[in-house]
Amino acid sequence: MNASRPLAVECIGVSKTFALPHDTRSNLRDYFKHPFKQSEVEQNRVLDGVDLSTYEGEFFGIVGPNGSGKSTLLKIIAGIYRQTSGVVRVFGKLSPFIELGVGFHLELNARDNVRINGTLLGLSQRQIDDRFPEILAFAELERFVDQKLKNYSTGMQLRLAYSIAIQAPFEILLLDEVFAVGDESFQEKCQETFAGMRAERKTVVLVSHDLDWIGRYCDRALLLRGGVVQETGPARDVVELYLEQERAALAPEVPIS
């Protein structure tokens, strides 16, 4: 059914192995002491043959327990990590929001930080200058524009970060739990921006533990467990399967008398 829709992100048989040396010899003394000793390296296979394809305009969720490789998969798609084997293809301009506020400097004010953060996210100087009032207004920080960031509360910093992030030029957005920020009213604003992205047919790939959110907003989802894809399908079905598995795992420990 999807054969005619244009692909946005495709992973074919993506595997990732991290080499975890047991005692890292990061200084020369250790090399002199045991020059021929190979330090024990544990090969930790985080992803094993992951296949994923998401189409233009789709909201695609990735769910799974902690340590199942969700974030690693996202970072490989973003090009931050390099896969050990497999093929990753991205069609379109991709923007990763693995964490908000990358490159923020607490000693600088909002204007400087918007410039740095925006530039790192791919905005030109012109775009930053044009959108600066809009960014501040969205973050509700107009009054604090000349304050150093260290005088901002955590919530204020996150609001500023989010406001810059949504201005980045992208066709494909990768999100790692970052939308779970701010208070109730800011959350609502975030929901509005998601609705806007949907209207503009942006592709969103997101990792979240908020299963309710995934079930409600995502078209399709993928269940990852131990680095292996257990299920890909309509978001509600995948979330349901995941919840069932979790309940089954919990059941023997919580006997109902």
Add this chain to the structure above:
Amino acid sequence: MLGEHCKALSASGTRPRSGAQLPGASLRDSMGRAEKVSYRAGGGTSLAHRAHTVRVLAGTEYKLRYSGSALGYFWSIAKPLAFFSVLYVVFGRALRFGVGIENYPLYLLLGVVLFTYFADATNSTVETLVNRSQLLRRLSFPRMIIPISVTVTVFITLCINLVAVVVFVAAARVVPQLDWIAVVPLLLELYLFVLGVSLILSTLYVYFRDIRQIWEVLLQILFYAAPVIYPLQLLPSWGQHLAFLNPITQIMQDFRALVLDSEQAPTVATVYGHSAMRLVPIATVLAIFALGVAIFKSREPWLAERV
């Protein structure tokens, strides 16, 4: 089936819909598992934006260096001048190193300013990848932007220090010559050398933290190995030949030969008695730069997981 989705994209980054297969990648074998291909369309940043990013990061770095200090940018010029004064009193006055040199203060200042740039820039970049691990682990951008922006930051300081040199030049009543324009390629050579060394050091530091200490010791040795404080003529002939293996010596002496005169600052050509020998230090710089780029590029995909 895969071939339908992908095709070589035009530079404009339009979306592929059908057509020929991705060049250089055969994707039809079983699951493509043996392959390691990353393919991005429209995801790269333009050269202009990369240059802009370097500018913004270097400007920020420069601002942060002196933020919070009362005298601010003044320190970037005061530090090498203070260092120069100490060296001048000890080596110029007390030990009389500059006896054979007509304008020893200027000779010394040029050496100090140029060497300070080399030392400062390389020292600041050694740890830079590890210190910016937050950036590396969360965004994908050409990683070389980080060491480049740090070396550019220190280069701004060098330019300010060269203004101090101009003041000394004026005070010494040296008349500027047209051939002084040659300092531009010399500065470019110095920058390439610094960047090449910095790329090597910052990559190695990710794997061996001892590099920090080793480099500090090496810098001390290099400071005395290069004719920063003493006239090159003080060395025996073989020592002069040896000194020119270091491109810093060549750059320093060429600078001095321009501003003072080549009688007082023998260059690589006069020491070796052959003008073709000028090419040797330049070739060394290019080789080190190429090596730096090659080492950095080869480790680039794995930097994020190692820092």
